[in-house]
Amino acid sequence: MLSNNYKPQNLKPQIVAISVVIFALALFRLLPHWPNVSPVAAMALFGGAFYADKRLAFIVPFVALFLSDLVLGLHNSMVFVYAGFALTVAIGFMLRNKITVTNTAFAVVVSSGLFFLLTNFGAWFTSALYAKTAEGLMQAFVAGIPFFQNSLLGNLAYAAVIFGGYVLLRKNVAILRQA
Numbered sequence: 001m002l003s004n005n006y007k008p009q010n011l012k013p014q015i016v017a018i019s020v021v022i023f024a025l026a027l028f029r030l031l032p033h034w035p036n037v038s039p040v041a042a043m044a045l046f047g048g049a050f051y052a053d054k055r056l057a058f059i060v061p062f063v064a065l066f067l068s069d070l071v072l073g074l075h076n077s078m079v080f081v082y083a084g085f086a087l088t089v090a091i092g093f094m095l096r097n098k099i100t101v102t103n104t105a106f107a108v109v110v111s112s113g114l115f116f117l118l119t120n121f122g123a124w125f126t127s128a129l130y131a132k133t134a135e136g137l138m139q140a141f142v143a144g145i146p147f148f149q150n151s152l153l154g155n156l157a158y159a160a161v162i163f164g165g166y167v168l169l170r171k172n173v174a175i176l177r178q179a
Contacts, residue, residue, distance in 0.1 A: 018051055022046065023060075026039075026067060044085050080122025
């Protein structure tokens with residue numbers, strides 16, 4: 001269990017450390033990986049949970065996501081991706097001062113589910129692949145299930161590594177423990 005004494009930080013070394021983690025995660029999106037196994041949700045949750053300034057919690061992860069999207073390519077349903085990302089940052093706010101393995105895993109599962117619903121709705125809404133009917137929407141959701149399985153796996157793995165890694169870093173680097 002992670003200790004409750006890991007509160008969102010607002011000192012400059014913590015801001016730098018959190019930002020470096022988020023931008024490093026965004027770089028992982030550019031490396032070869034299984035479809036939808038990426039750190040997107042983990043970086044949004046992490047920013048929401050650890051930045052003391054809510055503006056930074058949105059700005060830094062969004063900038064990192066957008067820069068990596070510029071390399072990967074933009075598409076017509078990006079608004080749904082970014083809406084899901086924003087909800088994930090907000091779920092990260094709920095983790096503040098309550099970061100445990102159980103709470104973090106629950107937040108990952110909830111944010112992954114919401115992201116799946118939003119982005120598959122977006123694919124249905126913006127794409128000509130699906131009829132604009134309830135049946136077409138269900139087809140979009142069914143088609144997204146394999147990607148959801150991969151994204152959930154990736155989100156859980158990345159969240160475990162970065163939340164656990166940051167807690168260990170804070171335990172071992174004095175300047176990051178200062179509040």
